[in-house]
Structure formats: structure tokens, C-alpha cells
Amino acid sequence: MRAVVILSVLLAAHAAKLAGNNNEPTQLYTVNDKVELLTNLTFRSAVYEKPNVWLVEFYNSWCGFCQRFAPTWKEVAASVYPWKEIVTVGVVDCAKFENNPLCRDLEIMSYPTMRVFPPMTKPGEMGIDLEAEKTFTSIKAGLLEFIEKEQLEGKGVQGWPTLTPYRNSEVANIWAQTPSSVQHIFLIFEEVGSTMGKEVILDFHKVKNVQIRRATTNNEALAKLIEVSNYPALAVLKRDMSVVHVLPTSKTREGFAAAVHAFLAREGIIEDVSAVRDIPRETDLLKGKVAAPIKTNSEKVHSFPDVVYQADLENTLRFSLKHEIAMHRVIAGETLEALKMYLRSLASFYPTRPQGTMFLERLRDWVEASGDSIRGEDFMLRINQFEKEFNFIIPENQDWIGCRGSDQKFRGYTCGLWTMFHALTVSAASQTKRRATPGSELVLQSILRYVRHFFGCAGCSKHFQEMARNRNLEGVRGLDEAVMWLWEAHNVVNKRLKGDVTEDPHHPKIQFPNVLSCSSCKVEGEEWDREQVLRYVKERYAKNNICNQDADSAHMCAPVAENVVALRQLDQRTNFFDDENAQQGSSEFNYADIFLCVVLYLVSAVVLVLGYYKFIYRRGYKMKYNVN
Incomplete structure (x- = not known):
């Protein structure tokens, strides 16, 4: 027994060490x-x-x-x-x-x-x-x-450099509005619509006694006066109306800024070096976007593929209600109708403990009775009130488990949305016909309307709505069809986002389920056996297969994983929503973890056999001997 206790403690400690708080939003900027x-x-x-x-x-x-x-x-x-x-x-x-x-x-x-x-x-x-x-x-x-x-419009602050180009009418008295301290006017000739001149003007806004103006191809009079025929061009007009043509090394903002800087330096005009310190140099030329480096996170948490975790569902629900819906200043019209439909689906089919169901039902009833509009601030107050009333408080810092990414910017809420949406459609499809909840056929519609009106990622929402139109979501009939539509949609997103910058490198997006999760879900080639897929999806997201363990105890969900599929390697997990983190990846359970589990099971079996022999078998034998 001591060996079992020691191994259990070691395994729990190992899982706790691997677990980490991954629920806080990552910092995209510093x-x-x-x-x-x-x-x-x-x-x-x-x-x-x-x-x-x-x-x-x-x-x-x-x-x-x-x-x-x-x-x-x-x-x-x-x-x-x-x-x-x-x-x-x-x-x-x-x-x-x-x-x-x-x-x-x-x-x-x-x-x-x-x-x-x-x-x-x-x-x-x-x-x-x-x-x-x-x-x-x-x-x-x-x-x-x-x-x-x-x-x-006269709203700019006094002292800002002038960005508007010279007009033809200004050529005759070009020095009239120029301070006497300015001895040189730099003229940037460029095409209409170009922004380079404006950028260079702003680059030198701190340099005193210098004026930089721009002129477009529309100003033929000024171009003729300065003798400019090729664009873009740079010229310096002096007080005596003499002209110096300057040839930048490149026809870019950096090239023109460098030419202006060099001329000012030669003329000894720049007195304050700090005024030109931030001006971009040609060697610092931005060469286009550079993808943000992908950070890795060595911390892991025990999670099993094909297992849905209650912690992930709760984190998703909390963020959906408090961060997405409550963010609206006023909810009215179609948005309010979408909220009502969404809350009806949650109250009927969201898998949770009884307190959670009562909380959602109360919130639904309050919204239904709130008239033509509600304020987001009031919605948040009611959430907090009902949480306390029904003892259903989801902590802000609860860890993601199955939806945990290798870095904080991956997976999380978007993975949780996919998980919750699958759970809702499966819960609706798992009812008995005699006890079916009214409105069950509207779960998929409620998901679409939530995405349209509340899902914060505009690009993701747009893609999902386009997919809904292209794949005829409105024409879906039957609860099992809704389950399959969402599964197909999820895989469509996975395929589109494969290799995207939002893809977690430790959880690559694949078409699920793979052969290790469901060996019978595919027939010859790439054809799906839809009947087997439906069975798999309904089993995976079934309420009785949802793991209620927290991050520290997630390793105890191994029996749940075995209920979903028979034999597989632990190497996948679903990911995300439309435009951001779609689907499944490699196992977060390494060989050392699996070895410890196997050893623990073997030792437990041996101890049980020894216990039976010592306390049951031998005791029965001794009693029989005494009677004789």
C-alpha cells in the first residue's frame, strides 16, 4: 500500500508541475x-x-x-x-x-x-x-x-507642419506666408495620392527654420517654375529664388528624408541633433511584415484527446457572457433576439451541474422579460447577482485543460467555443423524442446568430457567416443533421487554417476524427462513414463523458477517454473557431506520464490481489478449519 501511495503522490506532483495558469489573456504588445x-x-x-x-x-x-x-x-x-x-x-x-x-x-x-x-x-x-x-x-x-x-477644417493644432500641397494660386507669392527665419523651402513633387511627401514633412516637424512642402502633378505652374518633369522629385528653393535640385538615393520616404538631412547638415542648419534622431534611415527601411515569433511554453497540463473538460466549458461560458455579450452598450433589435435565442439554447442544453442550469434559466427569463432593450452594464450586474444567488461562480483564473495551447495566444476561448457549440448540438440530439425540449431544432440557428452579433473577432464572424450561407445552414433539418453540419464546418475551418499564423505548432489543425480516435470513421480513401462519425461525435461530447476534474487532476480522466474510443494513441485535441484556432494536435501526455500510469495500475492490481488473499481468502479458510 505504501508503494501505491508514493506513486500516486509522485504522479499528482508531476501533473501539478506540468499544469500552469493559461487562462489569462496573452500580451500581444509591449x-x-x-x-x-x-x-x-x-x-x-x-x-x-x-x-x-x-x-x-x-x-x-x-x-x-x-x-x-x-x-x-x-x-x-x-x-x-x-x-x-x-x-x-x-x-x-x-x-x-x-x-x-x-x-x-x-x-x-x-x-x-x-x-x-x-x-x-x-x-x-x-x-x-x-x-x-x-x-x-x-x-x-x-x-x-x-x-x-x-x-x-481648421481643427489642427497650431505648430503642426502643413500637409496640404501647394495650389497653383500660391506660386506667385510662395514666400508670403513663410516666416523670415526660414531660408530654404524643400519641395517634394509627387503623384496625386502619394503619401511620401506627407511622411517626410512629419519626419522633420521638430527641425526649426526649415519648411518642407509638397506639390502634386496637378500643380503644373510650380513644376514649370522649378523645372521639374519627372516624379517624384526633390528641390530646394532659396530666398533669392535660386533652385537646387537634390537627387535622393532612392525614391522612398527613407531616401528623401536622407537627402533632406544631408543637405541640412551641409548647410549647418541642424542645431538640435535630437530633432532628427528618430527620422528613419535607409538602412532601417522596413521591408514588409515580419510574422510575430511563435513563443513556446514548456509548461504542460495533462489532457486527453477526445475528452471534453468541464473547466473549458465553464471558461467559455464566462467569457461569452461577461466579455462578449456584456461588452455591448445597448442590446436591442436583432441583437436582442439573438441573445434570447442563445440563452434558450444554453438554458436547455449547456452541460453543467444543477446550479448552473438554474443560473442560466434565471438569466434567460430576465432577458425575456426585459422589454425592447437592455444595457450591457445591467446584463453584467444580473450575471453577478444570479451567480451568487445560485452559487454558480466561475473563477476568472481557472485553467484551460483540453483547450490549453502551447502559448497563451493559442486556443483558449476560441477552442472552447467550438467545444461548447458541439456539446450544445449533441445535447439537443441526444434527447428522447417524447421528452424533447421545444426549440431544440434552433440550436444551430442560435449558434449562427451568436457568431453574427456577439463574437468579437470580426474576420472570424464574417468567415463563419459566409460558410453558413455556402453550406446552407438555414436548410438544416433534424437534430442529427445539426451535429453533422457543425462537425463538417469545423473541419472546413481546420483545412483553411492549416499552416496559418494562428495555428498552434504543438496542436496542428487536422481533419477529425483521425484513425487513432475512430478507426471505423473512414472508409476507402478520404471518404467518411457518416454514421460512424455521428456516433463518435455524440459519444465524445456526451454529457456523461465530460470530465469534471481540474488541471491538477486531469490525469484522472483516462477512463473517460477510454469510454469515447477504444484504442488509440494520445496525440490529438480539437482547437478553435472560425478564423482563429481550429483543431487537434499532438498529445500533451508524454511517455514518462504513460509509464507512471501503467506502473500505478499494475501495482494497484497486485495490492488488491494480496489484500484479497490476506483478508478474504485466508480468513474464510481459517473459519472453515475451526468449524470442523
Whole structure:
């Protein structure tokens, strides 16, 4: 018995060592990325009533699109950093619970959201969505257009350099509005729509006694005066109206900035070296996006493929209710109807203990009786109230187990969404016909509407809705058909995201189930045996097969895994939602772990046999001998 106790303690300690807290959102940005890390506590004091423009990204660290977008945002921040007195780039992680009030007040409905806050923005104003595609070039062009528009409308701060190009009418008196201290005007001639001139102008905004202006191909009078015929071109106009043509080494922002810098240095005009310290050099030329390095996490937690963990379902439910739905400032119209449908499905089919069911039913009833609209803040208050009332409180720092990624930015909530959606459709399909819950056939519809109105990752939501149209989700009839539709959709996403930057390298996306999980699920070639797949999916996500152990005790779910499939290696696990973390990977249980389990089972069997021999068999033999 002592050997059993020792081995049990060692195994538990080993599992505890491997487990770690993976529920906190990862940090996609640091101060080294030249961005301001804003929070609910610092945002208002930093942004409101300030003389500079703020360009802020509101993101969710679990959102795969946000993860793919992060290198682009870092590139933008690095590119505009020389203009930091005019433009400041910031980020807000709406996945962090403490930032929920801020993101809700600003009505951040999807991620990533890019907002521009003009100079002297008043407290309570929500900023302006930046109308730009989420590319480096488009974002920078949109930002420069915004600054130029502010100037044209007279809203720019005094002292900003002029970004608007020279007009034909200004050629005759080009020095009229120029301070007497300025002896040189740098003229950048470029095509209409080019942003290079604006960038170089902002690069030198701290250099005194120098003026840099731009002119487009529309200004033929100025081009004729300066004798410019090829674009882009750089010329210096002196007070005596003499012209010096400067030849940059490259037709880029860096090349033109270097040419301006060299001319100023030769003329002895630059007195403050710090004024040009941040100007980009040609050797620092950004060569395009660089994918964010994938971090590895040596910490692991015992989880078994084909096992659904209650902790993952609870973490998903908490984030869905408190971070996704409660983030809305006001919920009304189609969004409110989507919420009602979603809560009906949760109250009827979410696998949980009785307190959890009562909590969901009470929340559903409150929303149903709340009229035409509800506030996200009130929704959160009711959640907290009902949690205490029914003793159903999901801790914020509960570990992910089956949905744990090799790094905090992988899997997690998005994996949990897939898991919960599968569990809902399977629960609905597992009812007896006589006791079927009204509305069971609407579970798949409720999932679609949740994704459309509440799922924060805008790119993921868009892809899922397109897939729903292309694969005729609206035409699905029958509860088993709903199970199979979601399974097929999940594999479609896995295939599309294979090799994507959001793919966890330790959990590659595959078509599930594989042959080790269900050897009979495939027939010849790549054809699926749909009857066997349905059986597998219903078994895997069945309520009675959900493991209730926490991360430290997850190794006790081995019998649950054996109930789902008969014989397989422990090398897979499902992953994510539409655009972010799809599906299954290698086992997180290594050979040493399996060896300890086998040894523990063998020793236990031996001890049981010895115990039986000593306390049962020998005792019966002795009693019989005494009677005779």
C-alpha cells in the first residue's frame, strides 16, 4: 500500500508541475513595440483633451485575426513613431476583464477596431473609426488623410507642419506666408495620392527654420517654375529664388528624408541633433511584415484527446457572457433576439451541474422579460447577482485543460467555443423524442446568430457567416443533421487554417476524427462513414463523458477517454473557431506520464490481489478449519 501511495503522490506532483495558469489573456504588445499600453484606468487621462492625435487599436488577445494583425500594427507604430508629438499609437486589450467598462462605453463591437481620437477630444466622446483596410499602407494613408483633413477644417493644432500641397494660386507669392527665419523651402513633387511627401514633412516637424512642402502633378505652374518633369522629385528653393535640385538615393520616404538631412547638415542648419534622431534611415527601411515569433511554453497540463473538460466549458461560458455579450452598450433589435435565442439554447442544453442550469434559466427569463432593450452594464450586474444567488461562480483564473495551447495566444476561448457549440448540438440530439425540449431544432440557428452579433473577432464572424450561407445552414433539418453540419464546418475551418499564423505548432489543425480516435470513421480513401462519425461525435461530447476534474487532476480522466474510443494513441485535441484556432494536435501526455500510469495500475492490481488473499481468502479458510 505504501508503494501505491508514493506513486500516486509522485504522479499528482508531476501533473501539478506540468499544469500552469493559461487562462489569462496573452500580451500581444509591449512598450518596446512603440505603442502605449492603455487600460481602463489610464485611457481617459492619456487621450482626452490632449493636443495630439491618438490612433488606438482595441483588440482581443485570443482573437486569431488580432494575432495576425499585431505585426502590422507594430509596423505602423514604428513607422509613425518619429511623429509622436503629433500622433500617438496606443492599444487596449478588451479581453482583460478590467478593461470591459472602457470597451463597452466606447461601443467596441468587433476586433480589431481602429479608432482615431482628434486633438482635444472631449471626455465621453468615442472617437472616429479609421476608414482603412487593415494593411500597413492603408492604415498609414488613412491616418495621414485624417490629419490633413483636420488641418483643412481648421481643427489642427497650431505648430503642426502643413500637409496640404501647394495650389497653383500660391506660386506667385510662395514666400508670403513663410516666416523670415526660414531660408530654404524643400519641395517634394509627387503623384496625386502619394503619401511620401506627407511622411517626410512629419519626419522633420521638430527641425526649426526649415519648411518642407509638397506639390502634386496637378500643380503644373510650380513644376514649370522649378523645372521639374519627372516624379517624384526633390528641390530646394532659396530666398533669392535660386533652385537646387537634390537627387535622393532612392525614391522612398527613407531616401528623401536622407537627402533632406544631408543637405541640412551641409548647410549647418541642424542645431538640435535630437530633432532628427528618430527620422528613419535607409538602412532601417522596413521591408514588409515580419510574422510575430511563435513563443513556446514548456509548461504542460495533462489532457486527453477526445475528452471534453468541464473547466473549458465553464471558461467559455464566462467569457461569452461577461466579455462578449456584456461588452455591448445597448442590446436591442436583432441583437436582442439573438441573445434570447442563445440563452434558450444554453438554458436547455449547456452541460453543467444543477446550479448552473438554474443560473442560466434565471438569466434567460430576465432577458425575456426585459422589454425592447437592455444595457450591457445591467446584463453584467444580473450575471453577478444570479451567480451568487445560485452559487454558480466561475473563477476568472481557472485553467484551460483540453483547450490549453502551447502559448497563451493559442486556443483558449476560441477552442472552447467550438467545444461548447458541439456539446450544445449533441445535447439537443441526444434527447428522447417524447421528452424533447421545444426549440431544440434552433440550436444551430442560435449558434449562427451568436457568431453574427456577439463574437468579437470580426474576420472570424464574417468567415463563419459566409460558410453558413455556402453550406446552407438555414436548410438544416433534424437534430442529427445539426451535429453533422457543425462537425463538417469545423473541419472546413481546420483545412483553411492549416499552416496559418494562428495555428498552434504543438496542436496542428487536422481533419477529425483521425484513425487513432475512430478507426471505423473512414472508409476507402478520404471518404467518411457518416454514421460512424455521428456516433463518435455524440459519444465524445456526451454529457456523461465530460470530465469534471481540474488541471491538477486531469490525469484522472483516462477512463473517460477510454469510454469515447477504444484504442488509440494520445496525440490529438480539437482547437478553435472560425478564423482563429481550429483543431487537434499532438498529445500533451508524454511517455514518462504513460509509464507512471501503467506502473500505478499494475501495482494497484497486485495490492488488491494480496489484500484479497490476506483478508478474504485466508480468513474464510481459517473459519472453515475451526468449524470442523
